[in-house]
Amino acid sequence: MNKLVDYYKSKGYRINDSFTDREAMNSLDSYYKNMMFTFAGVILVISVLIDIVLESHLLMQRKKELVLLLISGLLKKDLQRISMIESLGSISIVVVSSTLISVVMSCILGTFDIITLSSMTVLFIAIFLIERMVLQNKFINKLNIVDELRSEVH
Numbered sequence: 001m002n003k004l005v006d007y008y009k010s011k012g013y014r015i016n017d018s019f020t021d022r023e024a025m026n027s028l029d030s031y032y033k034n035m036m037f038t039f040a041g042v043i044l045v046i047s048v049l050i051d052i053v054l055e056s057h058l059l060m061q062r063k064k065e066l067v068l069l070l071i072s073g074l075l076k077k078d079l080q081r082i083s084m085i086e087s088l089g090s091i092s093i094v095v096v097s098s099t100l101i102s103v104v105m106s107c108i109l110g111t112f113d114i115i116t117l118s119s120m121t122v123l124f125i126a127i128f129l130i131e132r133m134v135l136q137n138k139f140i141n142k143l144n145i146v147d148e149l150r151s152e153v154h
Contacts, residue, residue: 048131055132059139067148076140083136091128095121
């Protein structure tokens, strides 16, 4: 609002804003921005927790496949690299589609801000890559061929 007032004053217009309390509007605006970032943070935390559960379930389903790859001669480092490439592919598809949807929605609502959008996208990618990398590395390092083969016999 202050930017608009300054803009119109510089153009020579006279502005009657005696009925508008700018301080109240600014405090209300900052309150809504804080609430927006709080909700975004909560949604991000919930998304990370859901991703941890889904990724753990996926790794448990692929346990036999990973053990067979270890028996075939792949190193744990190779398995980690394969898992990371798969994660990068899935996350990049999600990020591209969500960015396109966010840009379209922002343009429709008239709140397009490329800096906020790009920073949130980078934050999203970093958090999910770190989370998946840690989870996959822990799981792959705990794989034991002998234990898996014994569980298949019973």
